[in-house]
Amino acid sequence: KKVLVSVKNLVKHFPIRAGVFKRVVAWVRAVDDISFDIYEGETLGLVGESGCGKTTAGMTILRLYEPTSGRIIVGEEDTTYYFLPRYKAAKYLKNTYVKKFETEDPETFTGVDKKYYEMYKKLGKDGFLKEMLDNIKEKRSEFRKTMQIVFQDPYSSLNPRLRVKTIVSEGPVLHGTIKKSNVIDKVKEALEEVGIHGGHMYRFPHEFSGGQRQRIGIARALLMNPKLIVADEAVAALDVSIRSQVINLMLDLQKKHNLTYLFISHDLSVIKYISDRVIVMYLGKIAEMAPKNILFEEPLHPYTKALMSAIPVPNPEYKKKRIILQGDVPSPVNPPKGCRFHPRCPVAKEICSKQEPQLKELNPGHYVACHFPGTLK
Numbered sequence: 001k002k003v004l005v006s007v008k009n010l011v012k013h014f015p016i017r018a019g020v021f022k023r024v025v026a027w028v029r030a031v032d033d034i035s036f037d038i039y040e041g042e043t044l045g046l047v048g049e050s051g052c053g054k055t056t057a058g059m060t061i062l063r064l065y066e067p068t069s070g071r072i073i074v075g076e077e078d079t080t081y082y083f084l085p086r087y088k089a090a091k092y093l094k095n096t097y098v099k100k101f102e103t104e105d106p107e108t109f110t111g112v113d114k115k116y117y118e119m120y121k122k123l124g125k126d127g128f129l130k131e132m133l134d135n136i137k138e139k140r141s142e143f144r145k146t147m148q149i150v151f152q153d154p155y156s157s158l159n160p161r162l163r164v165k166t167i168v169s170e171g172p173v174l175h176g177t178i179k180k181s182n183v184i185d186k187v188k189e190a191l192e193e194v195g196i197h198g199g200h201m202y203r204f205p206h207e208f209s210g211g212q213r214q215r216i217g218i219a220r221a222l223l224m225n226p227k228l229i230v231a232d233e234a235v236a237a238l239d240v241s242i243r244s245q246v247i248n249l250m251l252d253l254q255k256k257h258n259l260t261y262l263f264i265s266h267d268l269s270v271i272k273y274i275s276d277r278v279i280v281m282y283l284g285k286i287a288e289m290a291p292k293n294i295l296f297e298e299p300l301h302p303y304t305k306a307l308m309s310a311i312p313v314p315n316p317e318y319k320k321k322r323i324i325l326q327g328d329v330p331s332p333v334n335p336p337k338g339c340r341f342h343p344r345c346p347v348a349k350e351i352c353s354k355q356e357p358q359l360k361e362l363n364p365g366h367y368v369a370c371h372f373p374g375t376l377k
């Protein structure tokens with residue numbers, strides 16, 4: 001499978017400022033060193049309780065937040081520095097690549113490292129930096145076209161003062177994916193694709209229901225011709241009866257346009273329905289990552305197991321053993337040492353509070369960060 005986006009050691013910390021001088025007094029460690037790949041054409045579900053960092057991860061990948069550190073590779077390009085001021089971008093490139101090329105064995109380079117090393121060898125340090133920093137505006141625009149977002153709240157994500165035609169076509173016209181002369185045809189086409197009558201493009205958002213607004217949000221994303229759509233709790237605000245319609249629409253569009261989704265949700269039943277693979281996050285870290293069927297049939301991380309035990313089952317005769325976790329999710333300002341889940345884990349042992357478990361591939365494609373995977377029955 002082809003990797004579309006590769007997230008490497010992504011970290012996003014937010015400062016907490018206080019006092020007259022607004023000094024930084026602490027850091028919220030929202031996302032703390034996570035790595036994963038998103039494959040072309042798949043739906044990758046990102047699930048966890050609120051505050052686990054899933055939305056921050058999505059926003060940082062889209063570069064609505066700048067990462068604190070780590071890399072976001074899209075296709076065969078490192079896009080991490082695209083939205084930085086020029087001097088910071090140059091610093092990033094020097095620290096990430098030039099340093100590596102000058103000190104490490106080129107034989108060990110793979111992926112973008114290898115590609116950029118060839119460039120560096122051919123052009124020299126200054127030539128390499130110039131090549132990487134040139135045409136940054138075009139690179140940004142290309143990035144914005146590739147990645148789109150569908151927001152959680154269909155009521156506030158559409159500008160109430162603009163007509164649907166403008167809302168849907170603004171971005172694509174700006175980025176050149178559609179021509180001004182084509183706007184009416186293209187908007188009509190996009191709206192009809194999401195099940196809204198083309199003639200409604202002259203209406204305002206308040207004239208539509210929540211489900212219809214979410215469809216308009218999807219049409220807006222579609223017109224950019226994206227490869228990846230990050231859906232952040234895209235169906236959470238919708239009525240249950242509307243929810244499945246929007247999910248099915250998204251699945252149909254995925255097939256038709258070969259779209260890739262990063263589907264962020266706190267709702268395991270929605271994740272189970274839509275995803276091909278699932279990542280479970282806890283307090284800024286990946287707890288478990290696996291293909292959907294494997295994760296739902298045989299979760300190995302105690303936290304995943306507890307989450308699963310809370311999914312309602314349709315048959316009341318069948319009583320599942322519910323695993324109730326003690327306490328609340330600790331603060332991401334001061335996360336527990338060792339395994340971040342240890343204060344709430346029913347099978348924690350001494351080592352858990354001392355040593356952080358690394359994310360390891362236990363079975364093909366099934367990654368778990370736990371010292372005692374599978375012990376919680």
Ligand code: SF4
Nearest residue numbers: 339342345352370371
């Ligand atoms: Fe529980 Fe220890 Fe595994 Fe953490 S490492 S989930 S505390 S058993």
